[in-house]
Structure formats: structure tokens, C-alpha cells
Amino acid sequence: MRSRYVDAEAAHFQQTLTSRGVAETVAARTYTARLLGQDASLVLHGGGNTSAKGVERDVFGEGVEVLYIKGSGSDLASIEPAGHPAVRLATLRKLRSLPALTDEQMVNELRLALLDAHAPNPSVETLLHAWLPARFVDHTHADAVLSIADQPDAERICSHVYGRGLVWVPYVMPGFELAKRCSDAFDAVVKKGETPTLIVLEKHGIFTFGETAKESYEAMIAAVTRAERYLTDSRRTTSFLPGQISPAGSLASSRHMLWGNSDRARLLPRIRGVLAKLAGEAGESGPLLSVRTTDTVLSFLERPDAEELVAIGCATPDHVIRTKPTAIFLSKPDYADLDEFRNRVEHAIVQYAHAYDNYFESMCRAKNVQRKKLDPWPRVILLPGVGICAVGRTLKEADIAADIYEHTVQVMTDAADIGTYEPVSRSDLFDMEYWSLEQAKLQLGKKAPAPLSGKIALVTGAASGIGQATAAKLLQLGAHVALLDRDGEALAHVHEGLAAKHGKRTALAITCDVTQSKSVIAATNSAVAFFGGLDIVVSNAGNAPEGRLDTARGEEVLRDSLEINLLAHNHVARAASEVMLAQGTGGVLLFNASKAAFNPGAGFGPYAVAKSALVGLMRQYAVDLGKYGIRSNAVNADRVRTQLFGGGLAESRAKNRGLTVDEYFRSNLLSREVEGEHVADAFVYLALAAVTTGCVITVDGGNSSAFPR
Template identity: 35%
Template sequence: MNSLWNDGAAAACGSELALRAYTSRLLGGEKALVMYGGGNTSVKLRQDGEDILYIKGSGSDLALVAEKDFSPVRLDPVKRLIEREALGNDEMIAAFRAAQKDPQAPRPSIETVLHANLPFKWVEHTHADAVLALADTRSGEAHIRAAFGNTVLVVPYRHSGFELAKVCHEVFTRQATPDTIGMVLLHHGIFAFGATARESYERMIALVSRAEDYLKRRQAWDIPLHFPAALEGDDGIEAIAALRRDISRAAGFPMVMNVCGDLMSLAFARRPDLASLSQRGPATPQHAVFTKRLPLLGRDIAGYGAEYRRYLAENAPADAKRLPDPAPRVVIDPAWGFAAAGVNAFHADATAEIFRHAMKIFCRAEALEQYVSLSPREVLAAEIEYGGFEQAVRSRYALAGQVALVDQALASRERIDELLAKGAAVVGLDTVPAVRALYRRGDYLGVVCGSDGIDGALEQAVRRFGGIDLLFSESDELAEACRPLLALSPVSN
């Protein structure tokens, strides 16, 4: 992995906080480091005679982070929280609020106490794929020591928040040396730190590069892309639409579903050890918020739901306010790779992208030694704590999770604008190639309906979004072709 540090861009930053936002975006722009709200960064600044920790706000995405997304908290009071024996999440968040210099600023990251107690001005935290491929193995700690020598400390798994801050602090206090430039958190991710923005950022890149080199030296880097021919399977678009309907019904709301049949996904779906490797759990708990703990193999949504309810009954804390729905978000099928579901097109794509990275981590860890994940209880704690965004999306967008097909799209921009604004995914159909670039956003697919006819267009639509719920067309032929798909819509009847 290469450093993307640019002297000109860094010099153009008007303040240290702007520089903090700049290197955070460098990290966030690299999906092999961190995705969709994962990871966090901070800088400690001296302002008006007091030390202020600027830490990324909870929920913001490192790829897009700006100065306003960092929350200023007084360093001393949040640092001293580490002296407590235990601290519940609600109490901890109240303490952050009390220490916040700007009450309008976003809620500070759940890892604020951890950042505050690291004696470095600049701190970075990611869920780097390459590091997880080492850390998520049976002998994870030994691999990390072999790859990084004494430059990093190894921290056992703890739930994010106060427990994690506490164990990191203990390990750092006892074991840090002048050579320490980072910490690897087993089954979670990695921290790097430094005295300058560049040093801290480039230490993260250097550590991840070392993990990559270690995997390459052990022939555990290249992902196998060869696979046996497809097994017999019903991969027609009606089968895909039926699967989306069943998943949506199990979830209790309509979902967009994205079918991923690229070479790597097909090769993974046809691995002889699929039933074992895919059913061990996520590479880092944050992934489970999008993918759930396990993907479904095959089509038995009811069986998956029954297993999931058992997982909740056995592992959910008694005081959990809200439990996740029992529908899978990832379905693996040797016939077509995998399908990723989400409350809208953005979330379905996020699920797909996270699972692509997860497959690489599974394959590399297995090639290195043996992929090992966390216990179900630990994964569920993260699912409960960070999940639940679906309801927020649904209350904001009336058509979230629904798919609309609009014929004569070039002449129907007003209608498409309205559908997109209400949260629907839209397939625009027209006879000219300009339809493809009519909108450049993930919830729009432009399809030229010409040479390959209506069947080809519907095939593209269903593979991209999982089905069709709303049809806007004056063509009888198109209405006829869509009838079976509309009958499979999760919002029909």
C-alpha cells in the first residue's frame, strides 16, 4: 500500500485541524483500510491554555470527513475516565457531552477515551484488510509478532468503547517502548500514532504494507480465481426476484438486492470448503452491522430466520432495547456468486462491498493458516449497538427499498427526480445510450432497451436491484413482460 501524502495538498491546509481532516480522508478513501463509518482519527491541540482532543464524530465517514465532523473535547476530563473500574455507554456519552467545548459539534467517537490516553498528538484507527488477515487466524498473535516485530503491541479482543480503552491503556502502559508505533487489536483492527500528521498517517500505511508483504511471502496474498463450472441452479430473474421478496418479508420491509457475479465472488461461492469458511463469522464486528454475522448458503430464508432467532435468544443481553430482524443480508449461491441486500441501493452496495473485502480476508487468513472469527455473543453485541439504521432510513424515505422502472426515461426526468427523492431505486429505460448517464448515482441504473430487447433490460434491472415494484410505462409489451416480476414484489398485496 502506498502513501498518498501530497506536500502541496498538505501545505494548502490552513490549520492542524484541516490537516487532520486531510489525512483522515486519505485513509478513508482506501477501502482496504476502512469502509462506511468504520475507523476513527484524532489530534490533540493546545487552545487558549487548555488541551483539546479533536476526535471524529460518531457515524461520519472517514472518506468524506471535514473539519466540522471532528468534535472538540477537553482532554483532561475524558482522559481521566480511564481511572474508573467500569463505565456504561450512556454514562460515558454523557461524560463526553460534558467535556465537549462546542455543544453543536457531533457526538464524539465511542473510542474517545482510548484516543485521549494515547500519548501521541496524532492517532489513526482502521480495520485494514491485510492486518485482519493476520489477526483473524488461530495463531494471530504469533503472526503479528512475526510480521511487525516490536513496532506494535498486541491487544486481545474487547467490545468497543470503555472496555477496549481500558485494555489498550493497560497494554500500552506495561509494554510500550520507544519503538512502538502502533497497536493491533485482535479480531478488530489497528491503531497507529505519531508526532506529526504525516508520520502518523505514514506509519499506518507502513504497518499495513508489512502485513501485505508478510501474506505475500507466505503465498497467502493472491485470491484464487479458478473455479469449477456452475452447478445446476435456477438463476433466472424470477428466482432472484423471489429471493428478494422472501428476504424482504423476513426483514419486515422491502429491500434492494444486488447480485454480484464477478470472478472473485464466483470463485468464493464455489470453494470446496465454502460451508466451513463462510460460516465462521465476520472479519471485524463492524462488518456484521451490514452483513449480519453469517451469510445464508442456499435459499432457505425460513431456516436462516429460525437459526438467527436462536442466536438472539442465546446471546442477546437481557436489557437490549432493540433486536435485529432475522433476515439475511448476504446470500451465497454457487450458481451466481452472492447477493447483497440493504434498506436502499446505497446500503445494498455497502453490504456488497464489505462482503467483497470480507471474502478476501477469509481467503487470505485461511491460506496463511486458518480463519478464526469472534464468538457469536461478541458479534451480536456489535450488531445490536451499531445496527438499526434501517428504521431511520425508512422513516425519512417513503419508497426506501422499492424499485421503480421508468420507460422513456429521457422524457421523464421529473418523475425520476421524484422517485429518487422518495428513496426508490430507479431503472431508467430508453432507446438511446444517453439514458445510461442520465444520473450518476448508485440508486439509478440507465438501460438501453434496443438490441437485446426487453428481456435483456429486465435482466440488468433485476441483477442490479433485485426486482421491480413500480412500473411507469405506456407499452403493453413492457407491462406484459414485467407482470411476473411485479407479482413477486415484496410490496405487492
């Protein structure tokens, strides 16, 4: 492992923070904390913790010794100075004299010792950091260290790897008791005449320390490097050969097969649909799925002992709240028979939930405790030949589970190759999974579900106008959205803004020409491969051509209009319907029609005829797919000032009616101009109208000649 510490960079970073009034100690602490957090082989998604000891001034101007400790749930990769709240060190040290302290008492004492009452809760391992004498302390769950700490003879191995100065601590839950044992073990090494250099927690992780942030950080890098070298030197040759086992009938016959979007688009909706059905999710929604396909993962899934290793459990107990105690391993799936695949997935998930129920009940009996059972559904499904399929309420949540399990695979591989993978027991995992302090991490910053949470949408013509407004509204209300447009440059600009506001994993930009069926299918596959499925489609892209149908030119324009204003919508609806049918959870197709479908204007035939046919298309989908729970509706908007009216079209239509352009856009019963956001609101309403299909909603300010009838 290579140190990422750069003296010049560290100096600049710290100078920038201190110029803003940040204490030098905190500035140095923040720099190396980020270095740790940005290396996924050390910590992942809120894992690990870091601290530093310093002096703050209280309200009386008096110096107070403090411990700057990572706030519970903070992410080291992006931590800010405020992420290390200051806690009175004297109070923390005094707590060591107590024979015992409950979790609730500990949390209360930590909060009472904060200098800032509004600061986040200090880490559950605050006391451990406080009772160590070093000024800077780092804690990670490094993959390489877990591979040697998750062994039945881990103490012997770690003693061999680290020699004198090792502080070895047998496994115990984080909190007061762990802090006690670590500080006692540290003192015992000192009494032997040795200088402690690091602490290894059995089946948990590693602590390093130093008098400077750089010293503590580089001690961590050195310690992990020694573990990596041991793994390399000790790895035994196994009988496993890549490609030895491959799924029967698989689309991917070996780990070297490139798994494409079209293949994922066939499998993921079926997995998502089964999960939604079994979990009793509301219709037209479900979990988000994140897939990881790497050589390391695929090789692991082909190992003869892979299923056995997976069944053993988490690499470190900290991961259980993200991945559950175990993953599902789908043995020898047949990816060619999609009905059989769906049935296999459903059976596996039902069996998994049954096993989880038994685990919960048996643990409660054995420990004589009462707990509120968490949901029994898997967070990780392992598909040989495909990879890791992680599950979450958001794509970010699914990504976290996928990241963690990708590293779990590495730990299991290394641990099994040098000995025996033996992490904490099911009993210990249960204690961690149902530990109130650990569950609290998942609730930090969590808000009530938004109206469109759990829904995946696709919007065409999303680079401008109504499409852009609709995509923004869907994201605002909690949906994950694929944005399609043929103008790649404009689409990228819109996507950048929306992703910055709503999260980069909530929006996906795909360049697509909706008049080309292959382009639409490829775009839909990309969206499904990225998010895991599809629930809402807003088929919006189109143009507004003029022409008289009694002329040759008008007929030519009509043909072009039918391509984009009718047939392109069918390309989109057809591709989307295939996904929705595979999910089996319903869905909604929404079409951007037009007032012209009911009230055509003079010289506007190519547009009006196509839009009238589009309303018919919408109604046909409502009739044909209603029995599958798939709804189909349309919005009739009129005179929305978008690019559709560019190139002189607005002036031409206004002139036809003897109006100015501004008068044209306000020429309705309400004398109000219709904007893209108004149309977006109508699409959102229809997306949420669970028992509405075959409906046309007008958004035109009122036009009696165009009232649907």
C-alpha cells in the same frame, strides 16, 4: 500497499482549508483521514477513526487543549473538518482515573466535554485516542491485518511480523475498558524500554500514530504492507483447484463464466420475492439487492471449505451491524430449475431465521440480559457461480453490505490459506450487534420511510416531459427508478440531475427503443440486475401523429402509431409482468393514455385509435393479472406542453379549434393548463392505490366529452 500521500497535494488541500478559517491541525488531519477512508482495504463505510491533538480558544479567549476526534458514524472517505469535533482533552485524561464507566456515562461525559454542543457525538473510541501520547492517531480495520489478527495464535504471528514496539491487546469490546487496556499495554511496552510503534487489537484492527498526520498515515501504510508481505510469504498451497466444484445445472459452470443481466434478472426477483414474503413486507415492494461477481469472490465460493468459513462469522465485530453474524451459503444451487431455486432459497432463509432466533435466545439466557430482538433476515446470500447477493432497504444499504462482505471474503481467504480463520466468538458478536452505541450509528440521519420506500420503478420516455416529471416524483417519494428513453444524450443529462439530487444509486439511465421488443427486454433485465426487481412501471413513451384514416397517408401513419402508442406499451408491460410474476409480490402497470381515447379530434385518428386501444390493453392486463396481485391502470392526460406537441403539432391542433396555442392548452372546464407534474401526481396516486385496478384517471382540467364511461 502504496502511500497515497502527495506533499504538494497535501499542502494545497491544507492551504485551501486554512484559508477558510480551519485550524492547521484539523486541515492536516482531514487530508490523511480521507486518504485512509478512500482505500477500501483499510476502512469501509463509517469504519475506523482518526484523531489529532491541538489547541482551541474558548469563549474567554483562553487556549484549551483539545482532541479532534472523528464523529461517530462519519465516513472517513468524505469527511469534512466538522467531522472531527473538538473535545476538552483535560476532561478526557481525567476520566482515566476512574475504575469503571458505563457506556451511557461515557457518552454523556464525551458530550459534556465538547466545545460545540451541536457537534456530532465523538467516536466510541475517543478515550483510547485521548490517552495515547501521540499527536495524531489512526485506526483502521485493514484486511491484511485482520487476516493475521483473526488467528488462534495471532499474538505470536503479530510479534513475528512487527517485532519490538508492538503493543498487543487481547480482544475486548470498544469503549472505556478497551481504552484502559490499550493505554496500560502501551505503558507496559514503554516500561520495557521499547518505543511503541503500533497497536494491534486482536480480532479487531490496528492503531498507528505520529507527531504529524503524514507520519501517522505512513506508519499505517507500512504496517499494513508488512502484514501483506507476511501473507504472501506464508500462503500455503491448498488442494483447491478453481473449477473443482461447480453448481449442478448451473447457468455459470465456473468462476470464469460471465454472469449477464438476463441471468441475474431470472434469479434476483425470486430471491427478492421470497425475502419480502417471509419478512411480511407490504405488497408491491421489497428489499433492494446488490450483486458482486469477481474472480476473488467466485473462487472463494468454489472452495471446498467455503461453507465452513462462512459459518464462522464476521472478520471484525464492527461489521456485524451491516452483515449480521453470518451469511447464507446456498450449496450447489440449481439455477436452471427456477422453481426449485426459489424453493431452495426460501428453505435456506427460513432455516437462517430459525438459527438467528436460537442464537438470540441462547445469548440472552447465557448473559442473563433482555434485549429487543432485531429482525432475523439475512443481509448476505452467497450463490456459487454467481457471487455475493447483498440485501438492504435501499440500494446504498445493500451496497454497504456487499462491500463489507467482499472484503470479508478476502480476509477469510487469506486467513485460511496461512492458518486458521478464527475471528471473535458468537458471544462477542452478540455484544456488538446489540450494543446500543453501535446500533445508534445506523440511526444517524435516518428519516421515517417515504411513501414509495422499498419500491422499484421503471419509467419510459423519461428524458423529457411527463416521463421526466414522473421519474422525479417517484424518486422524491423514495422509490428507486430506472429511466428509459431512446435519446441517450438527453437521458444522460436528466439522469445526472436526478442522481445528484436523490443519490447516484437511486436512479439508473438506460437507452432503449420501446418499439423493439429485444431492446425493452434488455433494458428491463438491466434494471432488474441493478436494483433486484421491479414493482412499478410507467409506460409513458409515445408520439402524437396526425392524419385522416380515409387516406393512404393516414393509414400509413396509423400503422406507425400502433407500433409506438400501442404495441410498444405491450412490450414494456410483458417484460415487466414476467419480473413481477417471478417475484410473486404483485406490482402495478401504469399507462399514459389520452383524452383522445374517449374524445378523438378531427384529423387525429392515428393517435386516437392507438390510445383507445391502449386503454383496452390496460383493461386486459387488469383482467388477466389481477389474480396475481398485479394491478393495471391508466392516466388520461390532455394538452400537456411537452415535446409531443413540437414540430408544429400544437399550432395545428389549436388551429383546428380556432384557438391560439395558449388558449388551446387552457381550453378545459377549469381553464387551467395541465403540467407534467400534475400527470406525475396521478401516476403516483395509482402506484399507491393498492386496491385499484382497471381504472382510468383523467388529468385534463375537465373535458365533459372525454369523461370515461
